[in-house]
Amino acid sequence: MIKGFRAWLAMGAAGYVLACASSAAAGAFYIQEQSVKGAGRAYSGEVTDTGAESMFWNPAAIGRLEGKEVYNGAFGVFVIGEVTDEGSTLQRPTLNVPSALGTPIPGLPNGVTGLLSGVLPGLTNGVLIPTLNSLPNIALLPPQPVGGNPVAKNPIPKSIVPNFAFAMPVTDRLSVGLGINAPFNAITTYDGDSWVRYGAIKSRFLNINLQTAVSMRVNRWLTIGGGGNVDYFDATFSQMGPDLTAPFPDGKIEVKGSNTRFGWNAGAQVRPAKTVTVGASYRSGYKHHLDGDVTIYGFQGPFALVTSKQEATTNFDLPWIATGGVTVRPMRRLALHAQVQRFGWSDFDNVRVDLKGAGQLLPGALLPKSITVKEFYKDTTNVALGADFAVTDWLTVRAGAQKDPTPTNDLYRDPRVPDGDRKLYSVGTTVTPKPGMHLDLSAAYIKLKDSAIHSDQVLYDGTAFPMNLSLRGRSEGKGLVVGGGARFTF
Numbered sequence: 001m002i003k004g005f006r007a008w009l010a011m012g013a014a015g016y017v018l019a020c021a022s023s024a025a026a027g028a029f030y031i032q033e034q035s036v037k038g039a040g041r042a043y044s045g046e047v048t049d050t051g052a053e054s055m056f057w058n059p060a061a062i063g064r065l066e067g068k069e070v071y072n073g074a075f076g077v078f079v080i081g082e083v084t085d086e087g088s089t090l091q092r093p094t095l096n097v098p099s100a101l102g103t104p105i106p107g108l109p110n111g112v113t114g115l116l117s118g119v120l121p122g123l124t125n126g127v128l129i130p131t132l133n134s135l136p137n138i139a140l141l142p143p144q145p146v147g148g149n150p151v152a153k154n155p156i157p158k159s160i161v162p163n164f165a166f167a168m169p170v171t172d173r174l175s176v177g178l179g180i181n182a183p184f185n186a187i188t189t190y191d192g193d194s195w196v197r198y199g200a201i202k203s204r205f206l207n208i209n210l211q212t213a214v215s216m217r218v219n220r221w222l223t224i225g226g227g228g229n230v231d232y233f234d235a236t237f238s239q240m241g242p243d244l245t246a247p248f249p250d251g252k253i254e255v256k257g258s259n260t261r262f263g264w265n266a267g268a269q270v271r272p273a274k275t276v277t278v279g280a281s282y283r284s285g286y287k288h289h290l291d292g293d294v295t296i297y298g299f300q301g302p303f304a305l306v307t308s309k310q311e312a313t314t315n316f317d318l319p320w321i322a323t324g325g326v327t328v329r330p331m332r333r334l335a336l337h338a339q340v341q342r343f344g345w346s347d348f349d350n351v352r353v354d355l356k357g358a359g360q361l362l363p364g365a366l367l368p369k370s371i372t373v374k375e376f377y378k379d380t381t382n383v384a385l386g387a388d389f390a391v392t393d394w395l396t397v398r399a400g401a402q403k404d405p406t407p408t409n410d411l412y413r414d415p416r417v418p419d420g421d422r423k424l425y426s427v428g429t430t431v432t433p434k435p436g437m438h439l440d441l442s443a444a445y446i447k448l449k450d451s452a453i454h455s456d457q458v459l460y461d462g463t464a465f466p467m468n469l470s471l472r473g474r475s476e477g478k479g480l481v482v483g484g485g486a487r488f489t490f
Contacts, residue, residue, distance in 0.1 A: 027380055028345065028407050028419050029186035029205055030319075033161045036073040036485035039442035040428015041386030042400030045337030047279035048269060048327040052165035053487065055177050055213050057323055058267035058281040059225030062167040062175045063215035069168070073440065073485025075161040081477025083418050083453060085150040085195040089143035090242060090459075091468040140468060144246075148195040155188045155418065156477070163485075167213070177227075179211040184233070184318055188416055196415040197240035197250065199455055199471050203416040206234040211265060226266040231286050234258040235314065237416070241296075241303070244465060248301025255353055257292025257314045267323075275329040285320040285347055289313055294355055306367055311356040317347040319379075319407075333390040337400070338383075345377040345407035368462030376412040380405045386426075396430040406451070413454055418475035420451035428483075438487040446479040 033039060035053040038046045046057035053071040054061035062069075167177030184207040190196050209232075215225035238254040267281030294312040325339035353371040386400025402424040408417060428442035453473035458466050 027343065027382065027404050027422065028348075028377065028417050029184055030343065031161055031183050031185050031207075033075040033077070033481060033483065034163045034181050034183070035071075036075070036440040036442050036483040037398075037428065037430060037487075039075070039444055039481065039483050040398040040400070040426055040430075040440070041337060041388060042384045042402040042424050042426045042444070044339045044384035044386030044400045044402070045325065045327050045335065045388070047267070047281055047323045047325040047339055048277040048337065051487070052167035052177055052179070053163070053485075055165055055167060055179050056163075056181050056183075056211065058269065058279050059177070059211075059213035059227050059265050060215050060223045060267045060269045060279065060281070061225070062177045062213060063217045063223035063225055063269070065167055065169050065175050067169070067489050069166070069487065069489045071163075071165045071485060071487045073163050073483060075481055075483040077159045077161060077479065077481050079156040079158075079446075079477055079479040080154060081156065081418070081448070081475065083152040083155055083190075083196060083415055083475045084473055085146075085148075086453075086472045086474055088146045088195055088469075088471045088473065090146050090198065090470075091140040091143050092242065092246065093138045093244070093465050093467065094141055095138070095245070138465065143468070143470065146195050146198065146469075146471075148193045148197055149191060150195050152190050152194045152196060152415075155190055155415070156479075157187055157189060159187060161185070173217045175215045177211075177213040177215070179209075179213070181209045181211065182207055183209055186417065188418070190415065192240060192250075192252075195473070196453070196471060198242060198459065198469050199239060199414055199457065200416045201238045201240060201252070202236060203238075204236040208232045213265065221271045223269045224266075225268070226264065229263040229265060229284070231261045231263055231288075231318070232258070233261075233286070233288050233290065233318070235290055237314075241299070241459065242467060243299055243301040243303045245301060248299070248303075251299030251303055251307075252295075252297055254295045255292065255312060255314060256295075257290025257312065259288045259290040261286040261288055277327045278325075279327075280324045281322070283321040285344055286318040287315075288318065289315050294353065308367075313354045313356070314351065315354070316351045317349075319344040319347050319377075335388045337386045337388075340381060340383050342379065342381050343407065344379055346379045348375055348377045348407075350374050368460070370462070373414070373457070374412060375414075376409040377407040378409060380407045384424075394432045396432075398428045398430075399426065401425050408451070410452055411454055413451060413475075415453055415455070415471065415473070415475075418451065418453060418477075420449040420475065420477075422449070423447045436489045438489075440483070440485045440487065442481075442483040444481045446481065448475075448477045448479070450474060450476045 034056045052069040165179040169175045186205045210230040213227035240250040263284035269279045295309045322342045351373045382404040384402035388398040404422040406419040408419045426444035455471040457469045
């Protein structure tokens with residue numbers, strides 16, 4: 001049996017390396033698909049349930065195990081949607097720069113020469129590049145349409161979400177557990193000629209969370225639990241960048257980075273009566289500092305001078321999660337669930353990229369020291385109701401519904417996470433072909449409320465040539481999530 005457990009552990013770890021870069025199936029880029037059984041009832045009874053696969057929601061869930069339990073499951077996520085342009089514009093600089101700053105360079109717009117002087121020795125008359133403080137205020141041209149394909153279809157690709165958990169009792173009152181989950185993952189992709197190209201091309205969040213838990217059954221009615229988390233986050237962001245003047249083609253900017261942080265989880269379950277269970281838990285947030293690089297390439301006009309690859313650090317915070325719920329069993333075969341989750345999404349207020357080599361590369365004239373994208377996320381609360389009904393000793397059916405508001409802001413929503421309020425409706429079943437073997441299946445339909453893309457950014461902010469980007473559009477979508485998993489007790 002130990003040999004079999006090792007095989008399951010290896011399968012779970014390998015599955016994460018291959019497949020856990022997935023599409024968001026809850027608010028923003030939070031992935032709640034961590035239990036196939038839980039998915040069948042819309043995640044309405046996880047904080048009060050017993051078993052290894054509920055450990056993600058409450059470490060106290062393993063406190064009443066009578067034997068070892070191993071779980072492995074996976075979800076397929078299918079999202080259909082469109083992101084449509086509704087009047088997006090870009091303002092470029094006029095380039096009316098005094099000629100005293102330098103002599104013209106053949107092939108470059110008049111006035112650019114002086115700003116590039118001293119960057120490439122011998123290219124100009126040797127006039128030193130001016131500091132940003134000495135530059136005149138460069139006026140912007142009137143807003144012009146961003147152009148490109150006005151409709152981006154299915155920006156969220158098909159994906160797989162795996163999950164794994166193991167727990168076992170150590171004594172008659174103490175249990176330990178280990179879980180591998182992917183709570184914050186997302187992929188959105190757009191074509192290089194899309195209308196959103198200056199705001200997003202590819203956004204990929206790969207998150208793997210290793211959870212440990214220790215749970216103690218204090219007495220007949222109280223179980224407590226807690227543990228530590230190891231959170232690995234890998235991210236890739238890319239977008240196109242307009243060159244200084246319209247005739248030149250766009251370049252591309254890509255940011256990559258990874259980081260590991262440590263957190264904690266704690267929870268409790270109270271059983272005031274045989275037919276009632278109340279649960280509560282908390283998972284800490286994370287302050288990630290992703291070490292990686294920024295690559296700039298593809299420019300063929302004046303901005304070709306910034307073609308480079310340099311070290312960078314990306315900083316942002318992931319939210320804490322507080323969960324509470326109750327399960328009532330009005331009859332032996334029926335369980336009714338209600339669960340509430342609160343997310344500290346306001347911690348994810350901005351994403352900042354610090355370019356470590358910007359000052360050495362172009363003294364800040366064409367590359368900023370840092371890039372900050374405001375997100376303005378807000379804290380949210382989702383609510384779920386569901387039920388399990390044991391038809392026979394070997395067949396259980398379940399269903400549930402969840403209302404999950406988006407943390408994104410209507411006045412600041414960017415195309416990287418084109419999210420909206422969600423309603424989720426699910427069904428599921430568990431088949432027990434023999435004692436100790438439980439096979440779970442689930443299916444959920446997700447309806448996303450139409451939402452506005454509303455993002456105002458200053459491209460190249462902090463450089464000599466800032467440009468105003470105003471993205472205005474509409475996002476709509478719906479999704480189907482199907483899951484399958486197996487639980488073994490021994």
